[in-house]
Amino acid sequence: MRKIGFLGCGKIGQALYHHIKEKGYADVVFIEDLKAEIPGETVVTKPDPKLYEQADLILECATASVLKEHLEQILSQADLLMFSVTAFSDPEFEQEAERLCEKYGRHIYLPHGAILGLDGIFDGRFVWKKVTIVTTKSPKSLGRTDEERTVVYDGPTRGACKAYPRNVNVHASIALAGIGFDQTCSKIISDPAVSTNAHEIHLEGDGMDIRMNIESFAAGAVTGVYTPHSACGSLDRICEEGSGRVFV
Numbered sequence: 001m002r003k004i005g006f007l008g009c010g011k012i013g014q015a016l017y018h019h020i021k022e023k024g025y026a027d028v029v030f031i032e033d034l035k036a037e038i039p040g041e042t043v044v045t046k047p048d049p050k051l052y053e054q055a056d057l058i059l060e061c062a063t064a065s066v067l068k069e070h071l072e073q074i075l076s077q078a079d080l081l082m083f084s085v086t087a088f089s090d091p092e093f094e095q096e097a098e099r100l101c102e103k104y105g106r107h108i109y110l111p112h113g114a115i116l117g118l119d120g121i122f123d124g125r126f127v128w129k130k131v132t133i134v135t136t137k138s139p140k141s142l143g144r145t146d147e148e149r150t151v152v153y154d155g156p157t158r159g160a161c162k163a164y165p166r167n168v169n170v171h172a173s174i175a176l177a178g179i180g181f182d183q184t185c186s187k188i189i190s191d192p193a194v195s196t197n198a199h200e201i202h203l204e205g206d207g208m209d210i211r212m213n214i215e216s217f218a219a220g221a222v223t224g225v226y227t228p229h230s231a232c233g234s235l236d237r238i239c240e241e242g243s244g245r246v247f248v
C-alpha cells in the first residue's frame with residue numbers, strides 16, 4: 001500500500017482523496033491545505049516534517065509557488081505527482097528538481113491533466129518542428145475583467161507560464177514533454193462569451209501534422225470538469241498493481 005500525502009486539497013485534491021478512499025489502494029497519511037475541510041481528517045496548514053516522513057508519494061494540487069517552496073521537503077521523503085506543472089518554466093526549479101531526484105532517488109510523475117496524449121508528445125520530442133497551443137478561457141478564470149474577446153498573451157510558453165501560472169499548466173506540460181519552454185508557442189485568449197476551457201494544440205514535423213481540440217466546462221476557478229477524472233486515472237497507473245490491460 002502506498003502512503004500518500006496531500007499538498008493542496010481543493011478541486012483536484014478532493015477528487016483524488018475520494019478516489020483513494022473508494023479504491024482503498026493507499027493510505028492517506030496527511031493533508032496540508034490552507035482552508036480545506038475534509039470530514040474525518042485533520043488538515044494541517046503548514047508543512048510538518050514528521051508527517052512528510054510518513055509518506056512515500058506526495059500529491060501536489062496547490063500552486064507552483066507552494067511547490068517551489070516545498071520541493072526538497074517533498075523529494076527528500078517521497079515521490080511526487082504534481083499538477084502545477086508551470087513550476088518547471090523556472091530554470092532554477094527544473095535544475096533543482098533534477099538534482100533532488102538524483103540525490104534522493106525519486107520520481108516526479110507528470111500527469112496529462114487537462115489534455116490527452118502527453119506520452120505521444122514526449123515520444124515525438126526529437127521530430128516536432130513547430131508546436132503551438134491556443135487556450136481560450138473566460139476573463140474570470142484568467143483573473144481579468146475583459147468585456148470583449150482579447151488576446152492576452154502571444155509568445156513563447158515560458159512567458160505564458162510567468163504571466164498566468166495557474167492557467168497554462170497544459171502549455172507547460174506540452175513544452176516539457178515536447179520541444180521546451182522557449183520553442184513552444186503559446187497564445188492565451190480571454191473571452192467573456194465562453195464558459196469552457198478550450199485548448200487547440202498543433203504539432204508539426206516532417207510528414208506529421210497533428211491537431212487536438214480539447215474543450216472542458218470550467219468546473220473550478222482554474223480547472224475544467226475533465227481534469228479530476230484524468231488525475232484519478234494517473235494515480236491509478238502509479239498505484240495499482242496486478243494483471244490485465246495496461247495502456248502505455
Ligand SMILES: NC(=O)c1ccc[n+]([C@@H]2O[C@H](COP(=O)([O-])OP(=O)(O)OC[C@H]3O[C@@H](n4cnc5c(N)ncnc54)[C@H](O)[C@@H]3O)[C@@H](O)[C@H]2O)c1
Pocket residue numbers: 007008009010011012013032033034035036045060061062063064066083084085111112113114115165166167169170173220221222223224227
Ligand atoms: N496539469 C494540468 O493540466 C492542470 C489542470 C488543472 C489545474 N492544474 C493546477 O493544479 C493545481 C490545483 O488545481 P485545483 O483546481 O485543485 O485548485 P484549487 O484552487 O481548487 O485548490 C488548490 C488548493 O491548494 C491550497 N493551497 C494554496 N496555497 C497553499 C499552501 N501554501 N499550502 C497548502 N495548501 C495551499 C488551497 O487552499 C486550495 O484548497 C493548480 O496549480 C492548477 O493550476 C493543473
